[in-house]
Amino acid sequence: MKSFPQIGNFLVGLFLVIIIAAVINLVTAQPRGIPIELSPPPTPAPVRVHVNGAVIHPGVYSLPHRSIVQDAIEAAGGLTSVASIENINLASPLQDGQLIYIFSNEESTTESSHIPPSSNTTIRQININTADASDLERLPGIGPSLAGKIVEFRQLNGPFETVEQLLEISGIGPSKLEEIKDYIVVR
DSSP, X not given: OOOHHHHHHHHHHHHHHHHHHHHHHHHHSOOOSOOOOOOOOOOOOOEEEEEXXXXXXXXXXXXXXXXXXXXXXXXXXXXXXXXXXXXXXXXXBOOTXXXXXXXXXXXXXXXXXXXXXXXXXXXXXXXXXXXXXXXXXXXXXXXXXXXXXXXXXXXXXXXXXSGGGGGGSTTOOHXXXXXXXXXXXXX
């Protein structure tokens, strides 16, 4: 029969071997599971807006998320001396793809309206007897070709007497006229 101290030494030695084996296993073992990666929330994409009209540097600008109309005007170099902003909300938030048009004092002074609503374009009514092709292109569905035809028609036939006279231009039918009639005037 073994004595109690020898059994005690054996148990202490066995315990130490088990602890050492567990530590070695813990240190050399491969991590289990999938590591969790913490990443910052995504940065909101910038908004791209087209600033045109009575600004110093018209163009397309990329601005930080949550920018306002005032920021877009500043990005375009500020207003010209003939800018008319009484009908523009400078604190309005920008949306991607928005056109911001700043009218001059000489342009129509009718109330601002939105055309078409899906494009977030702020514009006033355009006088089709004095507007140049770039002004006419701001109308919904009027591209460079139709704008050129309108100017050419006016040069050949004189000023428009009615908005409905636009129907005489190839490419402008009743539905196109209906689409733009609220945004044009004849003076």
